[in-house]
Amino acid sequence: MIGIPRAPLLLGLAGLIPFVWGALTTVSDPLATWGAANLGGRFVGPYIQLFYGAVILAFMSGVLWGFATKAKGNRAATGYAFSVVPALWAFFMTGGGPVGAGMNLMFGFAGLLVLDFAFWSWGLAPSWWMKLRVLLTVIVLLCLSTGVFL
Numbered sequence: 001m002i003g004i005p006r007a008p009l010l011l012g013l014a015g016l017i018p019f020v021w022g023a024l025t026t027v028s029d030p031l032a033t034w035g036a037a038n039l040g041g042r043f044v045g046p047y048i049q050l051f052y053g054a055v056i057l058a059f060m061s062g063v064l065w066g067f068a069t070k071a072k073g074n075r076a077a078t079g080y081a082f083s084v085v086p087a088l089w090a091f092f093m094t095g096g097g098p099v100g101a102g103m104n105l106m107f108g109f110a111g112l113l114v115l116d117f118a119f120w121s122w123g124l125a126p127s128w129w130m131k132l133r134v135l136l137t138v139i140v141l142l143c144l145s146t147g148v149f150l
Contacts, residue, residue: 001135004128012136015056019143022049026146046098046147053105053144054090060112061087067124075122082119086112102148106141113137 001009025032025044035044042051061083068079086108093104116133119125 001131004132008128008132012132016136016139016143018048018052019140022046022052023143023146026150046102046144049144049147050094050098050101050105053109053140054094056140057086057090057105057108057112061085064115064119067119070124071122079119079122079124082115085115099148102144106144106148109137109140109144 022045025035026046032044064083068076068083071079089108094101113133117130120129
């Protein structure tokens with residue numbers, strides 16, 4: 001976490017709350033019961049992770065689009081094309097049951113990390129970008145795995 005500016009780090013970690021909450025309510029029946037009773041069934045277990053995960057993939061498409069604006073020519077066109085992939089992935093691949101949708105989200109976040117690396121290696125993302133994205137992606141994948149594998 002050294003070298004990541006404080007605001008992006010704290011906001012990125014805060015953005016993990018729905019994923020962590022979903023994982024906790026997947027592995028803890030009492031917590032899931034409390035959450036469903038007080039927050040609603042959509043806000044526990046894999047359901048909050050699936051909904052929020054799709055939102056975050058769409059959000060990250062916007063981030064990548066912003067990075068693409070810093071490029072020129074063919075690199076810009078490639079960047080714009082790549083930037084829409086996470087949102088389209090979320091739209092088309094998160095239907096169906098929670099296990100299949102969760103697995104597809106895991107693939108989506110892993111693929112997003114590849115795109116993050118591309119934009120970073122092209123010099124379009126900040127120098128600290130990959131440190132932050134690897135940290136967040138590992139936690140997201142661990143959290144999503146509770147709904148897929150447990």
